[in-house]
Amino acid sequence: LWLAHGQGIRWRAFARRFAKLAAAAALVSAASFWLVPGGPILFGILHALALSSLITLACLRLPWAVTLALAMGIFALGWVDRSASFDSLWLIWLGLAENRPMMGDYVPLIPWLAPSLAGLALAKAAGVERWKGRPPTRLTNALAFPGRHSLIIYLIHQPLLISLFYTWVWATQP
Known part of the structure; x- marks a missing residue:
């Protein structure tokens, strides 16, 4: 801020x-x-x-x-x-x-x-x-990217992790 x-x-x-x-x-x-x-x-x-x-x-x-x-x-x-x-x-x-x-x-x-x-x-x-x-550099741009797009990263990571978890549970069931 x-x-x-x-x-x-x-x-x-x-x-x-x-x-x-x-x-x-x-x-x-x-x-x-x-x-x-x-x-x-x-x-x-x-x-x-x-x-x-x-x-x-x-x-x-x-x-x-x-x-x-x-x-x-x-x-x-x-x-x-x-x-x-x-x-x-x-x-x-x-x-x-x-x-x-x-x-x-x-x-x-x-x-x-x-x-x-x-x-x-x-x-x-x-x-x-x-x-x-x-002036921005490649490093500062790379470091700034997650901060500038943190909301979309957060919103995408949750369903992705849940999907991976359910896939793992399904795949490892006896």
Whole structure:
């Protein structure tokens, strides 16, 4: 987020990225109700990425040390405090529930917002925006490719792995 919006929030680009993440999260949730009725995905990695993007964007102008302290506090809170008050399906996304829900993919906001905030803080502290002006090389293009196409890679890898697993189970049955 710092590389993309550090010099000024590009609202249109952010909205497009957020819409893709939110749509993919909704698609995964809908598919999981059909494919895994006993453990549908209500708040998985894509949901967490979408919400974390919004929250991290709101922290874009905070000093890096404040953002890092916030990240450390959120990470610690995820391991310290739990309450049955948060066990409701409407609140499980927070990550403070006493009982973990049965889901195929569960990535609660607390503590998993912490890596997004820590990444923002470290990018600001390191001054990575200086790297943007350098001409791309074959190596930097190769390294950037997965980051630029991470959503489609993620969406393709799941059905591919599941298909390989089912094929392996079928092929190794006695």
